[in-house]
Amino acid sequence: MSAVHRRPKLLPEPTVARLPIYQRIAEELLRRGNDTVSSDDLGRLAGVSAATVRRDLSSIGPFGTRGSGYQTLDLSRRIFEMLGGDTEDPTVVVGIGNLARALINSPLFATRAAKIVALYDIDPNVVGTVVGGLEVRRLADEDPDRFEQPPAIGLITVPAQAAQDVADGLCDIGVRAILSFSQQVLLVPPGVTVRYVDVSIELQILSYHLEHGRGPLSGGLWHNLGHSPVGAGTPS
């Protein structure tokens, strides 16, 4: 009877992109000792309107307190859960160059949304070496059944011309979400989600904004903040 348990509400995409930002701010405020925050301050810190903050937060279930705001601890936890933060999706990385090493050795995976379980490369000088506690292997030689939990996320950090082959290989071993750092548009089977982190596209967008006046105040994953006194900087 309760088969469709895993679908509380289906959030609007822009909301999904903003929630991690709210979460990060909530954590920062918590560290500074602010245990509550208003939609007004949160909005100013995140670069969106207070109304948008309230709409976003109410969409994951009302838990603010009228008159005082949201509890930062509660806020952080609720968003964490909503995003499936404690899932620890098994993640693999293909292309162990400078970028991959920077990612592997960074505190990026402290969010525990993803956990690296395998590294791949094709360079014989790299295959067999140990990076961040994991031995680098060959993607083509991989046996999908080797894992208790099959990899769900794949990070692609290879040169553009190799990216499509790698994407195919990842889909073959069962990956269902790809984060690609290559300057290459990827074709994947239906059901696989691809996101791109593309610095050159970011630079082109910034370049456009430099030439044509003001960028907007809110958008995809980014935001533009005005300098103004804010709860975080001047705690009551």
Place this chain on the structure above:
Amino acid sequence: MSAVHRRPKLLPEPTVARLPIYQRIAEELLRRGNDTVSSDDLGRLAGVSAATVRRDLSSIGPFGTRGSGYQTLDLSRRIFEMLGGDTEDPTVVVGIGNLARALINSPLFATRAAKIVALYDIDPNVVGTVVGGLEVRRLADEDPDRFEQPPAIGLITVPAQAAQDVADGLCDIGVRAILSFSQQVLLVPPGVTVRYVDVSIELQILSYHLEHGRGPLSGGLWHNLGHSPVGAGTPS
């Protein structure tokens, strides 16, 4: 009477984010010898509808040919110009670690939207060394008047706790657009645009999509492609 010269049309933000994708696809098609492409194929490759492609492209001035499509060469060039691609905005990088080295040594700056003119760090072991042909200096010691063209874009690749200070320093030397890789929300003066490249946020978004069914077909900077025969793969 004609004071507002610098504003040809002001494109919708989602369009600005998609144009670089179209451009990249056009370049790839060009390399493969396809000299024209229809809105239908271009849409399939970019992961958006044909109608959206036509709307986007018509907004930068009609230049398609009815009955046959768009010229890939023309397409690439028009988008390049529209994004201010030949501006070569002077760019500085702060925090010369693994990530910065990966960026500096990558072909990312081949788009010529940005050109690196200075590198900064505070580690005495790094200051004074030469990376990618440029000597690493101290941001705090920098004299803004040293440049003929003052830096317009700043890349921040420092640990989160140092990011705000660096952002302040960048604004001081006149930077008007920042691309931050730090997990830290930045406060900047009005008129400065900030974009974030945040892998941990990307991972959280992917994690959400893994748990709650399908991601959308189009959104901020990303797209989801279905596997289907396409003009690029099967040229006529």
Place this chain on the structure above:
DNA sequence: ACATGTGAAAGAGTTCACAGCC
């Protein structure tokens, strides 16, 4: 015949504004 360019309709997302609660 085929594919663009564009009004008009539909759909999403944001902001307004205020009722309701602390």
Place this chain on the structure above:
DNA sequence: GGCTGTGAACTCTTTCACATGT
């Protein structure tokens, strides 16, 4: 008094559908 939560208005985007041009 202050701040959340939400219907309603509004704005921005996308999609439809077809007139227009090659």
